[in-house]
Amino acid sequence: MKVISSTQNPLIKNILQLKEKSRLRKKTNTFVLEGQREIMLALKGGYTLETLLFYPDICSETEVQDFIGDYSSRPEIIEVSKDVYQKIAYRETTEGIVAIAKTKSLDLENLAFKRENPLILVAEAPEKPGNIGALLRTADAANLDAVIIANPKTDMYNPNIIRSSVGCVFTNNIATGSTSEIIEFLKSKNIAINCAALTASIPYQTQDFTQASAVVVGTEATGLSDEWLNNSTQNIIIPMQGEIDSMNVSVAAAIVIFEAKRQRDFN
Known part of the structure; x- marks a missing residue:
């Protein structure tokens, strides 16, 4: 499994930009969400997860696998360090999990x-x-x-x-x-x-x-x-x-x- 421990990793920089820049979200048709409730609702709503990052001290790999269950949307799962998680998480109560998902057309x-x-x-x-x-x-x-x-x-x-x-x-x-x-x-x-x-x-x-x-x-x-x-x-x-x-x-x-x-x- 891929592990990211540097806050300078390109994926981590991309996540931070996605959270801040509407133009980038529209250009890439992706967005960031965090927390088990939000991610579960997105999955139930038919959204596709591209990447799922977790901090093992809060949410283990087994818990992550159980969480995404049988959904057809099978994201790349990446373990992150404490420093990285604290960098990308908006708040501490997001249960150790952050995801990048594909947007839907709102036409x-x-x-x-x-x-x-x-x-x-x-x-x-x-x-x-x-x-x-x-x-x-x-x-x-x-x-x-x-x-x-x-x-x-x-x-x-x-x-x-x-x-x-x-x-x-x-x-x-x-x-x-x-x-x-x-x-x-x-x-x-x-x-x-x-x-x-x-x-x-x-x-x-x-x-x-x-x-x-x-x-x-x-x-x-x-x-x-x-x-x-x-x-x-x-x-x-x-x-x-x-x-x-x-x-x-x-x-x-x-x-x-x-x-x-x-x-x-x-x-």
């Missing part, structure tokens, strides 16, 4: 739904990885048919998104595209566009979400662009009883999504 044209009346979350230009992660966790909890990111500010394989989503970036059906592309896609599928907005809105709980529906949310600072509002089937609003007129985007999305799930008897 809209590859997005397919299992139900005739899908329920979709669309987020326009979310900037904070923490918010994106929270949206993905909500989508996973509600078993949504898809999450679509419009005009993304970063790629979905950013390590901060993977961490903040607790691996839910691998459990959701995800696509990205421009606002124009997504609107055209939704209309071609006869999916109602329900925009969270302050104007021309009805209370969210009065809207019918049992039909094929998209819940569309914008940034907390500026909300949705005019293009969304001009193409909205119905604007919806969460009635606010305090002094402010907005809340965290992931919280607002969760409120609306679970009302839609309630209307669908949580199916």
Whole structure:
């Protein structure tokens, strides 16, 4: 078995660059993930592992072999020293295991739904990885048919998104595209566009979400662009009883999504 003990090893340098540079992730179609939960969710989500590195004082070779089990994705397994592991691991609680995996295409044209009346979350230009992660966790909890990111500010394989989503970036059906592309896609599928907005809105709980529906949310600072509002089937609003007129985007999305799930008897 290959052993890497130098932090100057080309593979280790590549891992560090993959974690930092979106351009390199896109060029190589690879990304880095760490921790048994995230790696297991990636495997269950059909992702292919290229390389798996482990620190034997935390995770033995036998444990690694048992961990990857019978998955068809059989990565190259490499033992690393303590110094190397500490260099490539973001945190100490990643159970001694780091992997390089292949990305998946997130093109809209590859997005397919299992139900005739899908329920979709669309987020326009979310900037904070923490918010994106929270949206993905909500989508996973509600078993949504898809999450679509419009005009993304970063790629979905950013390590901060993977961490903040607790691996839910691998459990959701995800696509990205421009606002124009997504609107055209939704209309071609006869999916109602329900925009969270302050104007021309009805209370969210009065809207019918049992039909094929998209819940569309914008940034907390500026909300949705005019293009969304001009193409909205119905604007919806969460009635606010305090002094402010907005809340965290992931919280607002969760409120609306679970009302839609309630209307669908949580199916």
